[in-house]
Amino acid sequence: MYKVALVDDHTLLSEAIGGLVRQFINFEVVNISVNGKEFINYLETANSDKPDVVLMDVKMPVMGGVETTKYLSKYYPDIKVLALSVEEEEGVVMQMIRSGAKGYLLKDTRKSILEQALLEVINYGFYYTNTVERIVKQTENLYEEEVVLKDREIEFIKHACTEMTYKQIAEKMFLSPKTIEGYRESVFQKLGLKNRTGLVIYAIKNNIFTP
Known part of the structure; x- marks a missing residue:
């Protein structure tokens, strides 16, 4: 089973996305955190439940997506970050990718695309779509x-x-x-x-x- 965590300060939305992920074959949700600091605290106490992929929001209180992704890239490089945000400005996308995110999805992404993105990040190391797709095509x-x-x-x-x-x-x-x-x-x-x-x-x- 592939382990997925969600980091998003919108609790209802993250619970809904978690419900979608649980419907995917061979996927389980091991943690939902409201910000980066809470997620890092979880990692420091977790044993076998460290996630393979983290669905990371960009803008959150206490510790946002860019800072958290940088931290994970340095201290937990095996955990792949897939940004999932409403932000589609090129500067924001660039910040997340430069910080170590392996993909960037908008929150209006279809269920099938989300599943595909998770699989490709795990199997191939990266996945870009929506706003980033036009950049990657270059x-x-x-x-x-x-x-x-x-x-x-x-x-x-x-x-x-x-x-x-x-x-x-x-x-x-x-x-x-x-x-x-x-x-x-x-x-x-x-x-x-x-x-x-x-x-x-x-x-x-x-x-x-x-x-």
Whole structure:
């Protein structure tokens, strides 16, 4: 049985989602927490009931989804986070993915998609749909020939996956902002990308950056 936990401050909604998950074959819900701090407290006392996947809300009181996902990535890397939120702004999506989330679903997702997402996160390590799908498609439509990245371009990509601004990246790499802009344009052109979120996803999928 695959173990699933839910972290969401909307109790009725999380109970309803938990009920759906319990209907899936080979899935069980082992914990429902109202925020990240409560969930981490649960993990620290749980024995065999640590979840395989966590359905994580983004905005919660006490300890939100981004902070909790970062904590799990560092201390419980085997637990996969699947964001489940009403937020669909690109910046929010990017924060969760950069923090270590393996997928991002909106809360109006169909039951069948939720089940598919859980299975693919467990079996393949990631699943993106809805808002993120259009971004991921950018990384799936790369040039057919192998993309060759220079060492400094790879260094730039790693920094771009953090919360640093391009100006801060320039300072970190001891380069001018204009040179960093050149790296950005070069990398985006080589990879067929249009935005920084797509770059983060590409870097994670190709083991350039690890949350």
